[in-house]
């Protein structure tokens with residue numbers, strides 16, 4: 001167990017008063033206590049009495065000096081069943097009784113730690129939205145904890161849009177969506193409550209990556225077949241081409257790039273996302289696919305960071321936006337910079353003229369010129385650019401290793417967040 005730091009954050013944990021919610025949130029409370037954080041666990045009076053009566057809960061948490069239970073009424077009489085159809089009555093009583101009391105307890109310091117430390121962070125059940133309002137009012141960050149599965153959360157998140165599109169009822173969506181009346185209070189509650197979660201500072205999902213892992217950050221569907229194609233290409237023989245996620249071009253411009261790649265006679269992997277071409281059909285033009293299939297591979301969206309470190313990739317024809325530029329530097333891949341808008345002009349200027357890691361097309365972009373640049377990059381110029389880019393890649397990796405500049409800056413950031421939470 002981590003020793004309790006004197007300046008450890010003080011986290012208030014507030015579950016919905018239902019068994020499944022309390023269970024998972026108690027487990028989280030135990031983990032955070034083990035990490036040395038101060039925890040106040042806010043239970044309803046009714047549930048707390050039952051927990052104490054039926055479990056060894058007090059014993060389980062007695063070993064954590066920074067842990068305490070506090071209680072609050074749920075607004076229902078003690079003999080209320082709090083189950084089945086009547087469970088939903090708790091939502092009205094919480095709204096009426098618990099909500100104003102919670103605010104009062106927060107404002108008056110009744111939820112401070114045993115040593116008097118104010119709450120620095122709230123972890124509230126994802127079904128409760130009023131802790132977000134109170135957190136905002138008092139300047140305390142709030143994390144929403146969704147105790148159900150990620151797929152359920154996602155389904156609830158989409159309900160609002162399905163209602164608007166008049167697509168309900170749909171089988172296999174949460175049972176509250178099987179109603180025919182869209183004004184049904186349960187349906188409205190589930191939709192409204194879920195839409196509150198993005199107002200929180202962060203979201204905790206009670207699941208694990210291998211079960212419900214989402215594709216890594218990508219807003220587009222990643223096509224991994226390109227990795228198989230790359231595996232079959234000789235060392236450093238292919239140029240990777242991508243224009244990022246938002247840049248668009250006319251079909252004429254796309255064809256200009258295609259001619260340059262074909263005429264260069266180099267191998268290439270080209271990420272052409274479905275909405276790259278203005279007024280395009282979302283399909284890679286057939287003549288592109290047919291005319292290049294012996295040396296070229298075109299795909300909608302690639303796992304770019306993996307592509308850049310693949311041994312078959314020898315250069316990157318990029319639209320010079322910052323993520324792509326940085327990923328290319330970290331991977332040690334020299335660039336040809338096509339510039340179009342926003343930060344691209346500055347980035348390409350720095351890549352070519354200041355850091356000497358690539359070639360800048362400046363404002364000229366025709367098939368003859370680009371073909372020449374591709375050939376230059378993949379033949380003689382590559383050798384010249386490799387030394388500085390390998391050095392920059394080494395520095396980039398060193399900066400994120402223990403003791404490196406980015407590593408230490410991140411450490412400072414975490415310390416600052418802790419300080420700000422005090």
Ligand code: UDP
Nearest residue numbers: 242244245246271301302304321322323324
């Ligand atoms: N990217 C990707 N697959 C692709 C194309 C791009 O994963 O087929 C990623 C790339 O790794 C980068 C991001 O999309 O992290 C693009 O960001 P960038 O700042 O380079 O360009 P933007 O999309 O903002 O124009």
